[in-house]
Amino acid sequence: xxxxxxxxxxxxxxxKKDDETNVEQYTILDLFxxxxxxxxxxxxxxAYMVNSLVFYGLTFNLVSYAGSIYINNTINGLVGLxxxxxxxxxxxxxxxxxxxxxxxxxxxxxxxxxMAIEEAARKSDDPxxxxxxxxxxxxxxxxxxxxxxxxxxxxxxxxxxTPLRSTGIGFGSMCARFGGFFAPFxxxxxxxxxxxxVSR
Numbered sequence: 255x256x257x258x259x260x261x262x263x264x265x266x267x268x269x270k271k272d273d274e275t276n277v278e279q280y281t282i283l284d285l286f287x288x289x290x291x292x293x294x295x296x297x298x299x300x301a302y303m304v305n306s307l308v309f310y311g312l313t314f315n316l317v318s319y320a321g322s323i324y325i326n327n328t329i330n331g332l333v334g335l336x337x338x339x340x341x342x343x344x345x346x347x348x349x350x351x352x353x354x355x356x357x358x359x360x361x362x363x364x365x366x367x368x369m370a371i372e373e374a375a376r377k378s379d380d381p382x383x384x385x386x387x388x389x390x391x392x393x394x395x396x397x398x399x400x401x402x403x404x405x406x407x408x409x410x411x412x413x414x415x416t417p418l419r420s421t422g423i424g425f426g427s428m429c430a431r432f433g434g435f436f437a438p439f440x441x442x443x444x445x446x447x448x449x450x451x452v453s454r
Contacts, residue, residue: 280418282425291414295422298410299429301354305403306433308361311440312396319392320385333393337401350409357402364395 285295312330319326337357345353368391375384407423414422 280421282421284418285414285422285425291418294413295425298406298413298422298426301358301402301406302410302426302430303433304358305399305406306430307437307440308365308395308399308433309403310434310437312365312392312399314438315392315441319389320382321389326389329393330396333397334400337397337399338404340397341401341404345405345408350405350412354402354405354409357398357405361395361398361402364391364398367391368395 286292316323316326316330341353341357348356368388371384371388371391375381375388378384406426410423410426411419
């Protein structure tokens, strides 16, 4: 049997050590206390927001693609999976920055090509082939932005110092929610405000 006095002594020692351990608490403000860390935090936050905006924008815009919405939705999910697999096999070989930035650039170029193809389809006598090409270009953009979305979590986790790692990733994820919030409104711009700009 263990003596009660011994248990009380051990418990007192544990409580004393807990009192002596002064663990510093970090907040989101600590991400912006130093210039280099502030720039990295702003960059990561912006990258998260753009990834989320494009990812959800392409997903919500499935209704406007040529063909069946159900088949398009299935393909949309599969190309996202392909993007994640590509990142898994290339991120260690080419580096986080190149993969994340390269996938974002390729995804952005694919989205810009979608706009150009849609404009060409609008002026064409037979728009059907161009609309199919636009759909597949959108799927290509979704593949790249899905890969970038997967890579940004790895990239962010390695940029922030250990005490601020969870705070930094949480900040980036918070910025991503802003991108997701604006995605439906970005889709509506082409029918409203963009037409107003062109008519001017």
